[in-house]
Amino acid sequence: MSLEVAVAAPFKTEARDRLGQGEFVVALSLEREWFSPDQAKRLVDVALGRGLLASEDGDLVPQFDPAEVTVPEGFTPDESVLREQSTFESALDAVVATGVEKQRAVAAINERQRALAITIEAAAVLYAREQGAAVDRLAADVREELAAEAGEDAAAAGETDDAAETSDDPEAA
Structure with missing residues (x-):
């Protein structure tokens, strides 16, 4: 699932189990250049809504093990991951x-x-x-x-x- 891969990538890159929302947005927008900052913020909302992320003490915490997710070489998530599912x-x-x-x-x-x-x-x-x-x-x-x-x-x-x-x-x- 490309949403899970997109969410896991910043945690894998930083080798941390929690990131501030700003760090997460920077990782996706500036470092990986997958999304604009606004789109990266939208991704946070979608991931929170789907239960892939939780917000704890102002940090984003994955609700799955990012280490178990493979980010394929040359992977770029599709913008459809920004659409919230019903x-x-x-x-x-x-x-x-x-x-x-x-x-x-x-x-x-x-x-x-x-x-x-x-x-x-x-x-x-x-x-x-x-x-x-x-x-x-x-x-x-x-x-x-x-x-x-x-x-x-x-x-x-x-x-x-x-x-x-x-x-x-x-x-x-």
């Missing part, structure tokens, strides 16, 4: 990494979504967990999204009820 795409990738064929996984996720009347993201995370994929971070994201939607729905319902109660029209109540 929760569905991330869960699907995790399922495929467990050995499930992608087409079969998509069909099973769609079936769960239909049968349980849940979002595609929730269905993907549920299926990924059933397949033994590590999707705890994605599950937390889905829970937050669902809670936020539930809060918005409750607030909207409350506004509708309040409007009906304060109306001068006796039929609106």
